[in-house]
Amino acid sequence: MITTNLIEKTALTLMDKAAIEIPSDYHNALKKASSTEDGELATFVLKAMLDNYEVAKEDRCAMCGDTGVPRWFVKMGNNASVEGGMVALEAALRRATANATHNVPLRPNRVHPLWRTDHNNNVGIGAPEIEYGFEPEGDWVDLITVHKGGLFGTDYRMLFPSDGIQGIKRFYLDSLMAFGKRGLSCQPAIIGIGLGGSKDICMNLGKRASTLRVVGSSNPDPRIAELEEEFKELGNSIGMGAMGFVGKHMVIACNIEVGYCHTGGMPMSVHAFCLSSRRAVARLFPDGRVEYRTDPDWFTPYQRRETVEWESGSNTNQTHDANSHRSDSTHAVEKLP
Amino acid sequence: MSGPREIRLSTTPTAEAIADLRLGDVVYLDGLMYTAREGVYMRALEERANIPMDLPAQSAANFHCSPAARINDDGSFDMGAVTATASFRFNKWLPEWMEKTGAKLIIGKGGMSSKDYKGYFVPNGAVYLSTVGYGTGALLGRGIENVEAVHWNEELGLAQAMWVIKCNKMGPFIVASDLHGECLFERENAKIAKNVAKVYEGTKPAVLKRYGESDDPTDEVI
Incomplete structure (x- = not known):
């Protein structure tokens, strides 16, 4: 049984990490990009962004003043159980979102679309979004928070x-x-x-x-x-x-x-x-252990399955996918170069 | 590569200091700056509420921003990161705002069009400064010496309220317009546009069309 207290405490830490710490995969890739950029202004911008990530960590301050719209992805092993059930989990995530908005602080971005009502805590109708995924094995729960910007680029x-x-x-x-x-x-x-x-x-x-x-x-x-x-x-x-x-x-x-x-x-x-690719992940175990990471590892073979049944532990499924695409040429939209 | 020129600028700048700014200069600000975006504009210009500051004497710098900030139980403020929001959607209010407040520095994300600059920035002796990145919120946070006040929080909420910030070498910002009404982003777009046809070579427009859109990728959408 994973306790509500552990969920809320971990969720609060994740909100903080997502807002402040740039994930290493993106950070390393941006450093590499910065080292090969040759536009004068673009180079200046990338250097400023790299400085900004360091300052955010040193000052424990959000990377960007627009802290995005916090949302949650919850992934559960098939044998996981949560104290108080999923309603208690959702309440814990809403509390963590509201409390982190005040504590970090985050910008209270969420308002009613028509009346512009602002609860100053990033919680409201349908906010934060909570989406679910399941895996055939395991008694753990993965909590993933993403604070994506909301206006442009989509x-x-x-x-x-x-x-x-x-x-x-x-x-x-x-x-x-x-x-x-x-x-x-x-x-x-x-x-x-x-x-x-x-x-x-x-x-x-x-x-x-x-x-x-x-x-x-x-x-x-x-x-x-x-x-x-x-x-x-x-x-x-x-x-x-x-x-x-x-x-x-x-x-x-x-x-x-x-x-x-x-x-x-x-x-x-x-x-x-965006440049502040805010995501943070933790795996919670029934014995109270918490493992933090930055890779959500969402798209497993199980999430991408295309068969009717799922054979537990079947790693051959991925190979099967690729082969079935290849043989399915009548359905291909266009021959690839 | 030497990099762009760096300049310290007051938030109540002289006409000479503004005239000296060139597109692409990097600017750091000293003095009082206030945040104002749609909430403040609507309240001041449409509802005719009295602006709770002496403008432009106290500040001629309008930041299109809502900070990640909180008001503590004892009434004090904590401001974390500050980042600009896109300015193009405020051109409905800016001409009247500038005239009323004497704002000389409009600071935000993405700039405005050269039409806006020529139409009401230049006649008001004002220029546009862009934040960098975007999202150097933590860096800009270090340039905040003090949060002096927050006005209209009850009426507008934390994100739309009018925050008054004391800046000490706050930056970096990039000069995105000048007193000739030239636009840095349009200059860059024009350079990039030369290559666009080549990148698009071989691609096909969608079979199902949409109303009212431009099919020319060298156009802007703002």
Whole structure:
């Protein structure tokens, strides 16, 4: 049994870590980008950002004054149990969100869309969002908080199979161009692309691709992994850098996640996770142990499963995925280069 | 690479100091600065509430910002990170605000258009300073010597309230417009635009169109 007290205490620490500590995968990638940037203004901007991460940690101060919209992803092993049930867990996450807003402090960003009512604690109708995932094994609970910025860098479009890969590329470039100018999307960023699903799931896939996958990860489908690399290079070949100044670094990583969609469509979403890529993760065990990490490790073979049944402990599933895509050529939208 | 020129500037700057600023200069601010965005503009300009500061005598620097801050039970303030919000959506109120308050430095995210600069910045002797990154909130936090006051918190909430900040070498900011009305971001866009056709080569516009949008990626969306 994982206690409510442990959940709330850990959640409070995660809120603090997410706001203050830049995750190492993104930090290292940005340092690398900074060392090869040659635009004068873009270089100045990246150096200032790297300084900012250090100052945030030294002063225990939020990296960015816009501390985003805090949300939660909860992943549970199939054998996990939570004191007081899921209603108690949700209450603990709402309390931690409100208390951290005051303690860190975070900006109270959440308001009613029409009446602009502000509870000054980032809690309200539907806020923070709490989403769930499950894994076939384990008695642990993973708490993941993401504080993504909310205004720019994200778009959705219903494409169709006839749009093909070139249509996907166009919408990807359109999104980077539209929000990259003047640096509205706070690039260079981890770009997430959602392909497929229904409209809402498509947005979800893209958001999770940008926020729940680390730099250096790739999609297990080798052809999608190739697209991820190609799209990263394509984004960085625009000639636009930080703040929309002339530069070479717009995309730190491009992560693509897919879901089965309506046979007539190919919905697509694009999401940019900003220069303050705020995410923090902890695994809670029934004996009270807590392990902190920065990789949400959300997209497991189980999350990406496509079969009716799930055979426990089956690692061959991933290979099976890739093979089935390969043999499924009649369904491919366009032959890849 | 030498990097951009760095300048210390007062938040009640002289006309000469503003005239000396060049696009791309890096600026650090000293003196009082206030935050004002849609909440403050609507209250001051549409509801005609009295502005609770003596402007521009106390400050000519308007920051488009809401800080990550709290008001303690004893009435004191703690301000953590401060970061700007995108300014383009405030052009509805800015001409009247500048005229009323004598603001000379508009500080925010992303700048405005050269049309805005030529239309009401230049006639008011004002320029635009952009925050850097975006999101050097912790760095800017170090430049806050003191939080002097927060006005209209009850009416507008913490995020929209008018915060008055005493700056000591607060920065960095980048000069994004000058007294000729030139726009740094438009200058950069023009350089990047030359390469855009090549990057788009081979891609196809979507089969299903959308109303009212530009199909020219060299256009801006603000």
